[in-house]
Amino acid sequence: MRSLLILGVVLFSVFKINAQENYKSLTEVDTQPILSVCNSEETKEESSTCLQKTFPKLLSEKIKISVFNEQNLPKGSHEILVSFTISEDAKITNIVVDFDNVEIKNEIIRALNKIDFKAPGMVDGKPVGVKYSFPMNFTVA
Numbered sequence: 001m002r003s004l005l006i007l008g009v010v011l012f013s014v015f016k017i018n019a020q021e022n023y024k025s026l027t028e029v030d031t032q033p034i035l036s037v038c039n040s041e042e043t044k045e046e047s048s049t050c051l052q053k054t055f056p057k058l059l060s061e062k063i064k065i066s067v068f069n070e071q072n073l074p075k076g077s078h079e080i081l082v083s084f085t086i087s088e089d090a091k092i093t094n095i096v097v098d099f100d101n102v103e104i105k106n107e108i109i110r111a112l113n114k115i116d117f118k119a120p121g122m123v124d125g126k127p128v129g130v131k132y133s134f135p136m137n138f139t140v141a
Helices: 044-062 065-069 102-112
Strands: 076-086 092-098 117-119 121-123 126-128 130-140
Touching: 044 102, 065 102, 076 102, 092 102
Parallel strands: none
Antiparallel strands: 076 092, 076 130, 121 126
């Protein structure tokens, strides 16, 4: 019987931040997007820490592991590349999941759409879109 080791899927993912099109990177914004579970009164450093620690945890909690287990994937390590934008109205948009399995792609998109931000990134007092991308790694044993 195959089992899926997914503990490290998101918890150990690293945010790679890229500026594309009209979007900004985290280093280019005055105020980072704020997750609904983070305190909007935090400093920029505290807000960054909350985002980087809390986002992977939230995503991991929202992903249904059963979808991964049902896919009969080959044993070994797998990597999924995920990118999206936090829009000017604090919504997750432009989701791209780079993985061959459609059910897993759809599950990641579903889980991302359940994560709420209460404020967008800001530059000079104006909301801006912020682009995120990161790998999700998991092992099928």
